Amino acid sequence: MSLKFTQDVTNARILSVGAYRPPRVVPNSEIIQRIDSTDEWIQQRTGIQTRHFADADESLIDMAEKSALIAIERAGMTAQDIDAVIFATISYPYQAPSAATELLVRLGNVKAAAFDISAACAGFCYGVALANDLVRNKTAKNVLVMGAEKLSDFTDPEDRATAFIFADGAGAVVIGPSQDIGIGPTVWGASAETREAIVLEPSFLEFKKNPGNADIGWPNIIQQGQTVFRWAVYEIAPIALRTLEAAGLTPETLEVFIPHQANDRIIESLVKSMKLPESVVVAHDIRTSGNTSSASIPLAMDALLAEKPELHGKSALLVGFGAGLVYAGQVVELPSRPVQKSN
Numbered sequence: 134m135s136l137k138f139t140q141d142v143t144n145a146r147i148l149s150v151g152a153y154r155p156p157r158v159v160p161n162s163e164i165i166q167r168i169d170s171t172d173e174w175i176q177q178r179t180g181i182q183t184r185h186f187a188d189a190d191e192s193l194i195d196m197a198e199k200s201a202l203i204a205i206e207r208a209g210m211t212a213q214d215i216d217a218v219i220f221a222t223i224s225y226p227y228q229a230p231s232a233a234t235e236l237l238v239r240l241g242n243v244k245a246a247a248f249d250i251s252a253a254c255a256g257f258c259y260g261v262a263l264a265n266d267l268v269r270n271k272t273a274k275n276v277l278v279m280g281a282e283k284l285s286d287f288t289d290p291e292d293r294a295t296a297f298i299f300a301d302g303a304g305a306v307v308i309g310p311s312q313d314i315g316i317g318p319t320v321w322g323a324s325a326e327t328r329e330a331i332v333l334e335p336s337f338l339e340f341k342k343n344p345g346n347a348d349i350g351w352p353n354i355i356q357q358g359q360t361v362f363r364w365a366v367y368e369i370a371p372i373a374l375r376t377l378e379a380a381g382l383t384p385e386t387l388e389v390f391i392p393h394q395a396n397d398r399i400i401e402s403l404v405k406s407m408k409l410p411e412s413v414v415v416a417h418d419i420r421t422s423g424n425t426s427s428a429s430i431p432l433a434m435d436a437l438l439a440e441k442p443e444l445h446g447k448s449a450l451l452v453g454f455g456a457g458l459v460y461a462g463q464v465v466e467l468p469s470r471p472v473q474k475s476n
């Protein structure tokens with residue numbers, strides 16, 4: 134039997150981006166006392182100078198809501214125009230209901246399709262891939278893709294391997310129909326044999342089952358830094374080049390590079406391995422935002438556009454990679470300048 138319907142497709146693009154960083158700026162000097170480190174070591178090994186931490190009473194959803202409202206307004210829309218929400222996060226402490234449905238309630242639009250995805254630092258690019266397909270196939274018209282993390286809740290401030298890296302923040306984009314192709318093919322996959330390299334341990338189940346056991350602490354990120362570093366440096370550059378090629382671009386014709394903000398040394402190494410010319414503008418938001426996992430790419434995109442408004446509408450290569458290990462990349466056309474409100 135063949136189904137009887139016509140498949141009508143359209144193009145999609147990122148219409149707007151919004152970002153939220155919690156107000157509390159945390160310098161390295163505040164981190165180092167508990168991990169026997171120095172400001173110099175952190176800056177030299179990661180590029181991080183400061184990061185933002187949310188206060189105890191500021192939740193992941195609070196941050197997500199603020200960035201979503203900015204993105205929606207910049208698209209010239211209201212929350213009622215959004216008909217699907219894809220929420221990428223690894224720091225929402227509930228299995229159900231999803232962070233996406235909590236966000237819908239905050240936005241006052243409880244009818245849109247809504248779901249979470251767990252792809253860690255690749256989560257935002259996974260979300261862009263899904264949103265592109267939803268819009269292209271007219272399953273949804275305007276999709277809000279969120280990347281939000283409150284990693285300070287899941288980082289042990291005494292863990293020398295992670296305490297200086299992870300941070301909090303939220304970034305969102307609205308993806309909607311477009312005349313031209315604004316999102317290129319996604320190149321994605323996993324290196325699941327290395328799934329032990331970044332884990333959240335113990336599990337909530339172990340934590341719940343062993344309330345009195347001091348060895349079973351609250352779940353925190355545990356990372357084999359060097360394993361992940363090597364993987365990122367050697368495996369991601371060829372993937373990024375494949376992503377460029379899939380979009381019909383070369384290092385010479387690319388305009389902007391926004392990789393996951395994991396470590397400035399990884400970013401520099403990718404730029405070198407890919408032989409990106411100096412004309413390509415590279416995001417280094419890690420220096421003042423730290424590593425915010427799924428939020429890092431939209432935060433970096435927003436910061437670049439604020440700093441260099443002339444980049445609106447330019448081609449940007451996005452590449453996310455992290456726990457799984459998983460990765461995803463696509464070339465996008467950066468959003469046009471925000472719609473100006475007339476009085």
Ligand code: UT7
Binds near residue numbers: 168358
């Ligand atoms: O976003 C998800 C994906 N995550 C990533 O992409 C993270 C990838 N990994 C990294 O960014 C890096 O591995 C880190 C920044 C986490 C660590 O940098 P590293 O250069 O790999 O450090 P290391 O673990 O190899 O340690 C080098 C040295 C060691 O001393 P010796 O043996 O050379 O004397 C460590 O004991 O640095 C020492 N060290 C520290 N020193 C001061 C390790 N941690 C610290 C610290 N402060 N916090």
